[in-house]
Amino acid sequence: MYFIEEIEAKYDRSPANVQIGGAADRKADYTDKTIKPQYTMKTYDAIIIGFGKGGKTLAADLGARGWQVAVIEQSDQMYGGTCINVGCIPTKTLVHQAKLATYRPEPTFGQRSEHYRRAIRRKEEVTALLRDKNYRNLADKPNITVYTGTGSFAGPDEVDVTFTADYPDRRDAGTDPGTAGSTNATSGTATAKIPAGTAAGGYTKGEKLRLKADRIFINTGAETVIPPIAGVRESDRVYTSTSIMELEELPKRLVIVGGGYIGLEFASMYAEFGSQVTVLESYPELIPREDRDIAASVRATLEKRGVTFRLNTQVESVQDGKTCAYVTVRDSGNGAGSTGNRNTNNPTGSGTDGSRQVLEAEAVLLATGRKPNTAGLNLEAAGIRTDPRGSVMVDDRLQTTNPKVWALGDVKGGLQFTYISLDDYRIVRDELFGTGERKTQDRLPVAYAVFTDPPLSRIGINEEEARRKGLDIRVNSIPVASIPRMHTIGETEGVLKAVIDARTDEILGCTLFAPESSEVINTVALAMKNGNKASLLRDMIFTHPSMSEALNDLFK
Known part of the structure; x- marks a missing residue:
């Protein structure tokens, strides 16, 4: 849970008084592409398309500041975004369960299959719990409306919601702005229902509702690239x-x-x-x-x-x-x-x-990669451009070619990590309520981890990249087997590697293929972010026995 920072007293909480630096000078060709309203329209202070990390955090923040916010998510199985439902959390739950399987003394395939079935059930319990908590965190707020349907631009500041399920009563489609709603969600199951509201009437699957806002945020994530291989789309396996x-x-x-x-x-x-x-x-x-x-x-x-x-x-x-x-x-x-x-x-x-x-x-x-999920968004109607890879084009403050629209997370291309989407929220927050000086390049370098066993974690440049740049470097490398902590847990495979500027002692990069590396890499990231020299990690007093103390030898 990330706590929303209190807005400073010098900033007005009213969305009408929020000024965006430089936005007035931007131009977009969307006038002639606006779709004329043919059905009910509701107006909000902000519309967020996608329930991902950046979008949901932004929605909670804006709601806490008194904004009327609409959040559009196409599936009730995706409340909370990719990470919680189909990405980081379920995969790492299974990674942990797979690790437990190796502790059993040569089990039969039947025993392993049963352990796998239990692991899948455990994964479903975890995702259902977090999905429900994430849903409630927004839907229980009096001025946040969650719409379950697809979002498609109808103009520069308008979005059509097409409902993806039948709703016998209009209150099941989301609360009206400013109306407190109660949530009827089933804890521990795979399905969370929509909050109650006060409006009468009903929506059916396929019915549309038009939303309007001066600020719209795209947070639709990415999807798997399906390669052009004969039979893959037809196969059930x-x-x-x-x-x-x-x-x-x-x-x-x-x-x-x-x-x-x-x-x-x-x-x-x-x-x-x-x-x-x-x-x-x-x-x-x-x-x-x-x-x-x-x-x-x-x-x-x-x-x-x-x-x-x-x-x-x-x-x-x-x-x-x-x-x-x-x-x-x-x-x-x-x-x-x-x-x-x-x-x-x-x-x-x-x-x-x-x-x-x-x-x-x-x-x-x-496992052939992922691409920005922009299908059906009708970006052209809003004058929003994409690059040759299909990513939504943004500036260094995440504003698109439409000055009323921002993009957060994987949909804009670049590093596809949950923590990048979260930092995108921070940039947007600063643009809306702060100085507007925070930029995407300010967060570099960024660490990442691949959760193989052991994990592969890295930050900065590696040796080959440094040598291609002609840098004067020293490279230190130590085997995992040299670390006392690794012998205590019986895991001695892997290697640690650091790239250091030979003249300035600056840390240029670090790669850790080792147990617990997804945690230790953050210590290196903090040192690099603060401009600390390699000597700091060389002389740092770490607990013993620990994985962290390997940094003493790695940065000599």
Whole structure:
């Protein structure tokens, strides 16, 4: 829970008195594209499309300041956003449960399957609880209305809501502005209902309601990229990173298309649950953004878990059989980079020099990246432009090409992390109520973590990037096995690496492939953010035995 900061006395709480620096000088071509109203219209101080981290935090803040706020979310299963429902929270819940599975002494696949089913149920309990809490945090506020439906721009300051379910009474579609509502939500289940209100009448699925506001915020997130592979859309055994977490039966064999961060996280997780995992990567290298020694360490560790990697491999088609899916692949070149034949899911064919093979798997996971979720927003009607990748174009204060509209989170491209969406809220807050000086570049550098086992965490530039820039650096690297704490918990795989300016002692970057690294990397991030030298971490007194004390040796 993030607490809303009190507005300073010198700022007026009235939205009419909030001035946006520079917005009056912006121009957008949307006049002729405005859709004429044909149905009921309601006016708010702010409209937020999407219930994600940045949007929901902003809604709570604006509501606390007395603004009338409308929040539009297309599904009652997505209250709280991607992180809570289909992203960080459910995946990390499963990562933890998968880790627990490794503590059992050589269980049978049947035992592992039962543990997996319990893990899925636990994941559902966690997400349902948090979804309900997030929903109540907004819907119980007297001047915040939550609409369950899709949002589409009808003009520069108007949004059409198309309801995605039937509502027998209008009060079920959201409270009227300024009307206190009570929430009828079922705790601990997968469905949270809409708050009660006072307006009479009813809405049916597909019916529209037009909303109007001087300030609109897009927070619709991103969606999985579906690659143009024959059969993937028709197959019942092909999953995305979202849908596979609804799979109640542990697949004995899992093929993952894509060897990026998402693919590696799921490969690690399902291997620990007990699946035979094969990762197919079209590029000749794994995680090319990382140093080659780090990538090699990650690969070697996952191979010990039983994961098979096939690099330089193109997926040609997926076809369902009676008991499994058949994945046809072709190895490019001489097949370099592929691991051995263990857990290769019964390939047929010769297997090298560009030959075609067929892999069998009970499930196929598409881990082929994510793209901004702008489908159906009708951005053109509001004069909002996108870049060639489909991301909503924003300036360094997150304002779009329409001066009345901002974009937060994954929909604007860039780093796709929940904490970036939260920081986007801070930038918008400063733009609305502060000095307007906070910018997107102010938050750099940003740490990230990939929750493989052990986690891969990083901030700043790596060795290869520094050398390409011609920087004078010193590079320190230590094995996880040299850290006393890691021996106490019996986890000694991995490596820690730091890149330091040889002349100034400035910390340029740090990569930690180690247990507890997702926590320790934040200490390095804090030092870098404050401009501290490497010597600070070298001489810092840390608790013992701990993972943090490894920083003493890493930054010598």
